[in-house]
Amino acid sequence: MKYRLFAISFILSVMAFTGTANAKGCIKGAAVGGVAGHVAGEHGVAGAAVGCAVGSHQANKKEKKEKEEQVAAQKNANPAPAPATPAAPANK
Numbered sequence: 240m241k242y243r244l245f246a247i248s249f250i251l252s253v254m255a256f257t258g259t260a261n262a263k264g265c266i267k268g269a270a271v272g273g274v275a276g277h278v279a280g281e282h283g284v285a286g287a288a289v290g291c292a293v294g295s296h297q298a299n300k301k302e303k304k305e306k307e308e309q310v311a312a313q314k315n316a317n318p319a320p321a322p323a324t325p326a327a328p329a330n331k
Contacts, residue, residue: 263302268294 272290277283 262295264294264296264298265291266294268292268297 268290269287270290272293273283273287275290276286279286
């Protein structure tokens with residue numbers, strides 16, 4: 240009984256202090272990696288872990304590329320004004 244109470248209190252405290260996880264790409268990568276690891280020889284958990292890491296990396300690269308494209312599109316839509324030409328020197 241004490242063990243169960245300790246386990247429940249531990250889990251609740253961990254849940255209270257953890258933030259939300261950014262799982263973009265991890266779920267898909269873990270599914271693919273888990274299946275590949277299982278087919279390759281009973282290494283489903285290891286495949287899922289590696290698949291999650293690779294999927295997250297790919298999602299971050301894709302997000303960064305999309306952000307750069309968006310910034311470039313905004314620059315093209317709103318070009319910077321042409322620099323002012325200096326005034327001609329006055330004749331003396």
